[in-house]
Each structure stands twice: as structure tokens, then as C-alpha cells.
Amino acid sequence: MSNTRRDALRQIAIALTAAGSAMELNAQQAEHVHSAAAADTKGGKYTPKVFNEHEWATVARLSELVVPADARSGSAVDAGAPQFIDVLCSQNPELTVIFTGGLSWFDAEMRRRAGKEFVAATPAEQTAMLDAIVAAERTVREQNAEEVLFARAPQYKGFSGYTVKPGTDLEPGVRFFDWARKLIVDAYFTSPIGMKDVNYIGNQMLSKYEVPQEAIDYAFNRSPFRIV
Amino acid sequence: MPQVQRSPEIFDVVVVGSGAGGGTTVRVLTEHGIKCALLEAGPMLNVAKEFKEHQMPYDVPHRGAEDGGAAYFGKGKPFGYFSTTSGGWELDGEPYTVGEGSEFRWFRSRILGGRTNHYGRMSYRFSPYDFQPYSKDGLGFDWPVTYDEMSPWYDKAERFVGVTGANHNDLPSAPNGQFLKPPPAKVHELLIQKACDKMGVYCIPNRRAIVTEPMKGRIPCHYCGQCGRGCQTASAYSSSQVDIFPAMKSGKLTVFDNAMVREVLTDGNGKATGVVYIDKNTRREKVIRARAVVLAASACESARILLNSKTAEFPNGVANGSGVVGRFLMDTVGFGLSGYVPALEGMKHYNTDGAGGAHLYMPWWLWDKHNKLDFPRGYHIEIGGGYGLPGIGSFQGAGRRAGYGQGIKDIARKEYGCSIAFAGRGEMIPNMHSYCEIDRGVVDRWGIPVLKFHFKWTDYEWKQARHMEKTFADIITTTGGRVTGLSAAQRESDGISTPGTIIHEVGTVRMGKDRRDSALNKYCQAHELKNLYVVDGGFFVSNPDKNPTLTINAFAWRAADHLAEEMRKGNV
Numbered sequence: 001m002s003n004t005r006r007d008a009l010r011q012i013a014i015a016l017t018a019a020g021s022a023m024e025l026n027a028q029q030a031e032h033v034h035s036a037a038a039a040d041t042k043g044g045k046y047t048p049k050v051f052n053e054h055e056w057a058t059v060a061r062l063s064e065l066v067v068p069a070d071a072r073s074g075s076a077v078d079a080g081a082p083q084f085i086d087v088l089c090s091q092n093p094e095l096t097v098i099f100t101g102g103l104s105w106f107d108a109e110m111r112r113r114a115g116k117e118f119v120a121a122t123p124a125e126q127t128a129m130l131d132a133i134v135a136a137e138r139t140v141r142e143q144n145a146e147e148v149l150f151a152r153a154p155q156y157k158g159f160s161g162y163t164v165k166p167g168t169d170l171e172p173g174v175r176f177f178d179w180a181r182k183l184i185v186d187a188y189f190t191s192p193i194g195m196k197d198v199n200y201i202g203n204q205m206l207s208k209y210e211v212p213q214e215a216i217d218y219a220f221n222r223s224p225f226r227i228v
Numbered sequence: 229m230p231q232v233q234r235s236p237e238i239f240d241v242v243v244v245g246s247g248a249g250g251g252t253t254v255r256v257l258t259e260h261g262i263k264c265a266l267l268e269a270g271p272m273l274n275v276a277k278e279f280k281e282h283q284m285p286y287d288v289p290h291r292g293a294e295d296g297g298a299a300y301f302g303k304g305k306p307f308g309y310f311s312t313t314s315g316g317w318e319l320d321g322e323p324y325t326v327g328e329g330s331e332f333r334w335f336r337s338r339i340l341g342g343r344t345n346h347y348g349r350m351s352y353r354f355s356p357y358d359f360q361p362y363s364k365d366g367l368g369f370d371w372p373v374t375y376d377e378m379s380p381w382y383d384k385a386e387r388f389v390g391v392t393g394a395n396h397n398d399l400p401s402a403p404n405g406q407f408l409k410p411p412p413a414k415v416h417e418l419l420i421q422k423a424c425d426k427m428g429v430y431c432i433p434n435r436r437a438i439v440t441e442p443m444k445g446r447i448p449c450h451y452c453g454q455c456g457r458g459c460q461t462a463s464a465y466s467s468s469q470v471d472i473f474p475a476m477k478s479g480k481l482t483v484f485d486n487a488m489v490r491e492v493l494t495d496g497n498g499k500a501t502g503v504v505y506i507d508k509n510t511r512r513e514k515v516i517r518a519r520a521v522v523l524a525a526s527a528c529e530s531a532r533i534l535l536n537s538k539t540a541e542f543p544n545g546v547a548n549g550s551g552v553v554g555r556f557l558m559d560t561v562g563f564g565l566s567g568y569v570p571a572l573e574g575m576k577h578y579n580t581d582g583a584g585g586a587h588l589y590m591p592w593w594l595w596d597k598h599n600k601l602d603f604p605r606g607y608h609i610e611i612g613g614g615y616g617l618p619g620i621g622s623f624q625g626a627g628r629r630a631g632y633g634q635g636i637k638d639i640a641r642k643e644y645g646c647s648i649a650f651a652g653r654g655e656m657i658p659n660m661h662s663y664c665e666i667d668r669g670v671v672d673r674w675g676i677p678v679l680k681f682h683f684k685w686t687d688y689e690w691k692q693a694r695h696m697e698k699t700f701a702d703i704i705t706t707t708g709g710r711v712t713g714l715s716a717a718q719r720e721s722d723g724i725s726t727p728g729t730i731i732h733e734v735g736t737v738r739m740g741k742d743r744r745d746s747a748l749n750k751y752c753q754a755h756e757l758k759n760l761y762v763v764d765g766g767f768f769v770s771n772p773d774k775n776p777t778l779t780i781n782a783f784a785w786r787a788a789d790h791l792a793e794e795m796r797k798g799n800v
Contacts, residue, residue, distance in 0.1 A: 092296030134631035185627040190285035202581040223571035
């Protein structure tokens with residue numbers, strides 16, 4: 001939505017309130033806050049508040065691996081995922097521990113696999129490690145689902161074919177990667193790049209609301225209600 | 229010198245609470261020229277600061293995850309950062325307790341306008357049969373009023389609030405009303421409507437408190453789709469913008485914000501004389517005197533105030549000679565299921581926001597088939613779907629399924645906007661196990677004894693929820709889609725909403741013909757005190773599958789007119 005439209009709506013909102021000037025002042029303050037936030041995200045080089053240089057590089061590489069650039073759109077790095085993670089960590093020691101600990105585990109695991117830190121590994125070595133984590137994650141997820149099931153229906157636990165899957169040494173990596181992916185994916189799809197990627201076109205000011213007949217026809221022709 | 233500060237002014241009426249009931253009351257009373265004081269337990273509403281209607285997630289560094297990613301730790305605002313709830317199920321320093329074996333979550337708004345700033349704007353007038361449910365099936369209780377008596381008040385409320393919709397002469401579950409032109413149905417809604425046609429389920433234009441044409445200074449909806457964030461143009465109704473701000477301009481209304489009411493004062497001769505409140509800014513106790521007192525603090529909060537107002541004259545609490553205050557607490561029966569509709573894949577995107585929520589809904593369709601059902605009463609169905617504003621968590625499914633990499637983008641692009649969701653909203657039968665009382669052992673940070681809740685769904689509600697589940701699954705598969713909502717394991721515990729979470733809690737100060745089993749008469753006036761009214765969800769006798777707000781608007785209007793007339797006649 002353009003700023004002029006926003007301003008127009010704000011003016012209307014102010015006119016509707018009972019207390020005049022105090023509201024207006026706050027509207028202006030709100031605008032200032034907005035412009036400041038916008039400038040902050042658009043501005044030049046970002047200085048991490050929490051991560052050291054090495055961690056910062058690892059977060060960026062992970063972001064790129066989770067949501068890579070393609071022909072249509074940029075990567076999670078272009079969408080500001082590392083900044084997003086750094087900002088949240090800077091406000092939350094619990095999250096900081098999850099990330100600094102997880103990043104350190106990633107380096108240790110890569111050293112074990114390839115004798116180097118995660119960022120120094122080749123793309124093939126990096127994706128091989130992520131593949132292993134994702135495979136372990138699926139095992140853990142199935143296992144958790146079974147535990148939930150058995151907690152509620154313990155009579156099935158003894159049956160063959162219902163055995164709980166064994167744990168995995170990759171579990172700390174699985175737990176961290178779940179956090180990392182969660183934040184990276186959210187950062188991507190809540191950015192202008194990500195929203196454009198999925199072609200989000202809402203939250204506009206429209207004078208009239210219409211549903212295109214073309215869209216209706218398209219869906220109905222692909223549905224069981226197709227008129228043959 | 230007394231410790232308690234008295235406001236030197238004596239008001240005509242003091243109104244406690246500023247939601248649909250309190251807002252309507254002060255508007256109507258001030259129009260009658262009556263001088264009102266309005267007490268709100270939260271702050272004054274600052275629309276520009278509070279309503280984040282047109283912000284995008286990227287306008288804030290945390291993108292909506294809130295400071296430190298609170299939303300990821302389950303500590304974010306209810307309904308998300310951008311919503312304008314200003315309250316929630318847990319408030320700092322204002323606890324409540326829950327009886328052993330019960331589960332209940334109590335939602336409270338603390339801001340001028342209360343829940344009307346963010347509610348779903350569903351505006352469903354009761355059906356004729358909703359007022360006499362006991363006469364129909366022998367369960368629960370009848371209201372002391374009939375539909376014919378209330379219909380003109382629904383007309384007034386609909387015309388004032390501004391409700392979209394359409395009339396259907398053959399539909400007892402959705403009586404005719406005073407409707408504004410409804411917006412056109414969206415594509416997924418048309419598919420759902422077609423599926424409903426095949427199943428014999430009615431799917432009709434939704435009835436929501438949103439103006440689609442200019443109305444009394446409110447400009448029509450601009451279709452940004454963000455009603456839950458508050459509506460800066462007041463195109464979506466809120467009591468704050470539509471009732472209270474105009475009433476403040478009349479000069480007849482004084483608003484006291486951050487005023488937490490503890491008790492109603494009485495004179496020992498069957499009359500209320502005012503209220504005692506704690507000024508949250510100074511933590512000092514204050515008194516407001518008035519010729520009449522109107523409670524609209526929300527069903528449970530009003531019950532709490534009455535129960536905490538004990539005197540020699542009212543040993544069970546003011547207006548509680550019957551002992552029903554706090555009893556027969558009801559919420560709405562809720563159940564949700566979602567599905568994926570492949571027919572929508574690859575559709576050229578269009579703006580699916582419209583007037584915020586769904587443009588169609590399904591009123592109860594089996595009102596004459598109860599002999600074939602294993603539960604009483606009924607429910608309506610609300611619809612979700614479309615290309616919603618991406619936010620925190622929107623694409624986590626794609627992330628988990630693809631693991632990482634290009635697949636996440638591929639899934640998101642393909643599946644975005646192809647999901648539909650259904651929410652059933654059904655009628656609970658009032659029961660003896662569901663009530664609130666004062667917990668004598670616990671006070672809140674203002675020193676006010678808190679509520680203790682007891683609640684139980686019975687088989688009636690569980691069976692209704694199972695009927696919802698089967699119906700929703702049938703609709704989804706009839707559109708050619710597949711159910712994605714709940715796994716078998718989840719269903720065992722999540723087969724029905726947690727009591728209180730639909731935020732339709734009503735019934736704790738109910739009205740009735742007989743003062744021995746009700747607290748109020750049909751005008752929301754206390755049987756025992758002529759100058760005390762309760763106009764929030766407390767007066768409900770039953771909780772039909774019609775979201776409560778419009779009924780509160782209608783009854784509060786009627787109560788305010790009644791009070792004004794009684795004051796004019798000198799009876800109050």
C-alpha cells in the first residue's frame with residue numbers, strides 16, 4: 001500500500017476518534033517509528049549484535065542452503081534471514097544459546113565428517129550433512145508420533161511392527177536445524193522477496209471487491225463439479 | 229479523612245465495561261441526554277498506535293515473531309503480534325483458578341472497546357426457536373422473551389452496527405434481517421457452496437458487522453482483509469469507534485480508563501448507589517456514585533463483581549438472592565478441520581482478502597431432523613481459505629516436508645492458497661458442572677478475590693463435535709480435496725475445543741421470568757435492584773450457535789431504553 005493511501009486512512013482514523021490532537025501526535029510518532037524501522041532494514045552493511053564473524057558466516061551459509069536463490073527469486077540471505085535471527089537472539093538469551101550451541105555442533109559434526117568447519121566444507125559435503133540430519137529428523141518425528149500414540153493406546157506397544165525406532169546421535173543437530181529452518185523459512189516468506197515469490201497481492205485499499213470469473217472457471221473446471 | 233477517594237460528581241448512570249454491551253449502553257443513554265460515567269479496566273484506545281491494520285511483517289525487525297521471538301516460545305500475543313487483542317487468556321497479575329478435573333481458559337480484553345476491536349464480526353441474530361429451547365426439546369431453559377419481541381431490536385442493532393448479508397425466506401436458522409449488500413463469494417467458497425448443495429447443506433452470504441456502503445460517517449470497507457488487527461476506518465464495527473467516541477463528543481460521557489471495578493455499592497434499601505474501583509494508575513481505591521449502575525464487564529467479570537459485593541442485605545452477593553450468579557456458564561462448542569483442494573493449484577492469483585473473513589457461511593441445516601441425530605441443538609460452519617498474508621509460521625509445513633533447499637520454494641508456490649478450513653460453532657446445553665465462583669483464597673494484584681472455574685462438556689457436546697468432523701470431512705472430499713487437519717492420535721485429545729477458547733463465555737447472570745432461578749428480568753434489570761442492569765453475555769439463558777455480540781447489542785439497546793424510560797418516570 002502506498003504511503004499516501006496509508007496517510008489517507010490514518011487521517012480518517014484520527015477523524016473518527018474522540019480525542020483530537022493527542023491521537024494525531026501519536027499517529028505521527030507511529031509514522032516515525034515505521035520510517036525508522038524501514039531505514040534500518042534497507043540500510044547498508046548490517047553489524048551483527050550477537051554472532052561473531054565466523055558464526056555470522058555460518059548462519060548466512062545455512063540460510064542460503066535452506067532457501068537458495070533460483071531463477072525466480074533470491075535466497076533467504078537476500079531476504080534478511082541472518083539479520084532476523086541475530087535481532088531475535090539479541091533479545092533472548094535462550095534463543096542465543098540454541099543458535100551459538102547449534103552452530104558449534106554443526107562445526108564439530110563437519111570436522112568429524114570432513115575435517116573442517118561447516119563453512120569451509122564443499123557444497124556437496126554440506127548438503128550431505130543436511131541430508132543426514134533431515135533423514136534423522138524424519139526418524140525422530142515418526143518416533144515421537146509413535147510415543148504419543150503409545151501413551152494413549154499402550155496396548156499396541158507390544159505388537160510387532162509397532163516398535164519405537166531407535167534414537168540417533170544426530171539429535172542435537174536435528175533439534176537445532178529445526179530452529180534454524182523455522183526462522184530462516186519465516187524470514188524468507190515474510191520479506192518483500194518471499195511475498196513476491198508466492199505472489200501475495202493482498203492488504204490493499206480497494207474501492208470495490210471483485211472475484212475474477214476467469215479464476216472461478218479455472219477452479220471449477222479442475223474440480224469434480226466440472227461441466228462437461 | 230477517609231482513605232477512599234470519592235468522585236465529587238454524581239452521575240446519572242455508571243457503566244462498567246466498554247465492549248458491545250457497555251458501548252451500546254452509553255451511546256443510547258447519552259442520546260437520551262443522560263449523563264454517564266464509563267469505567268474500563270484497560271487503557272483508552274489509541275487507534276493509531278493500537279491498530280496495526282496496514283503493516284507488513286517486514287515493517288518490524290521481528291516480522292511478527294515479537295521481541296526475542298516470543299511467538300516461537302508460545303509466549304506471543306493471542307492471534308499474533310499484529311492482532312489488536314490487548315488482552316488474552318492470561319493477564320499479568322490478574323489470575324483465575326480452575327477446579328480439579330476441570331479445564332477453562334478465561335479471555336479478557338483490557339482496552340476501550342474490549343473484544344469488539346478485534347472480534348470476527350459474525351452477526352447472527354437468534355432464530356425464533358433459540359428463545360424457547362426447553363419447550364422444543366426439554367433441555368436447558370427458555371428465555372423470558374420471544375423472537376417477535378426481540379426482532380425489532382435486532383433490526384435496530386443491525387441497522388446501526390451495519391451488517392452484510394441476504395434474506396432467505398425458508399431458512400429458520402438464519403432469519404431475515406436488515407442487511408447491507410454482501411461482497412461476492414471467493415473461488416474456494418463457491419467450490420464449498422457447490423459441495424454443500426450436493427450434501428443438502430445451506431451455504432449463504434455471511435452476516436458480518438462490516439459496512440459495504442457509507443454509513444453515519446463510516447466509510448465503506450476498503451477490503452484490506454485485516455479486520456482482526458482493528459479497523460482504522462471503523463468500517464468494521466467496534467464499540468470504541470462507533471458507539472463510544474461519538475458519545476464522548478456529546479459531552480454527556482466521562483470515560484475512566486484503567487479502572488478495575490471491585491464491587492457494587494448499595495444503600496441497604498434495595499438500591500445500587502455506585503461502584504468501588506481500583507485506579508490502576510495509582511493503585512488507590514475510588515468510588516463513583518450514580519443513580520443507576522449498568523454492568524457490562526463481560527459475563528464472568530460481572531458475575532465476579534456481583535459475587536464480591538456482599539452486604540447484610542445481599543449475603544450471597546448483590547442481585548444473587550436466587551444463587552444463580554456464576555452458574556450455567558457456557559462457551560461455544562468448537563471444532564476445526566482443514567483440507568487441501570488440488571482444483572485450486574495453479575490458479576491465477578487474485579486478491580482473496582475481501583471483507584476480511586469469509587463471505588459465505590453455513591447456518592444449521594438440520595433444525596427439523598433432530599430425531600435422526602444423536603445430539604440436541606445445532607451448529608453453524610465458518611469457512612477459511614485464500615491467499616492469506618504470509619506471517620510467522622505460514623510456510624513451516626513446506627519447510628518440514630521439503631527438509632531444506634529448492635523444494636521449500638516449490639511446495640510453497642504450488643500449495644499456497646489451496647487450503648480450506650472449517651470451524652464449527654455449536655450450541656452447548658447449560659449444565660450444573662459448569663460455573664464460576666469466588667476463590668476465597670486468592671486475590672489479584674488489585675486485592676480483588678478471583679474467580680474459580682468449573683467446566684464440563686457432556687456427551688451432547690462431544691457428539692455434536694463428531695458430527696462436525698464428519699460433515700467437514702465430507703465437504704472437503706466432495707470438493708475433490710483431502711483432509712489435512714487432524715491425525716487419529718490428535719483426535720483423541722483435541723476432538724473438541726478447550727472450554728473458554730472460543731471466547732463466547734455467557735450465561736452467568738441469566739435472565740428469567742422467575743426471580744427464584746434467575747438474576748435479571750427480560751430487560752436485563754436485576755429482580756432485586758431496580759437500578760441495576762447487566763448487559764453483557766451474562767444475561768444469556770442459552771448459548772445458541774449464533775455468535776453472541778449482535779444479541780448483546782440488541783439486548784443492551786433495549787435495556788438502555790428501558791432504563792432511560794424508568795428514570796424519566798422516576799422509578800429509578
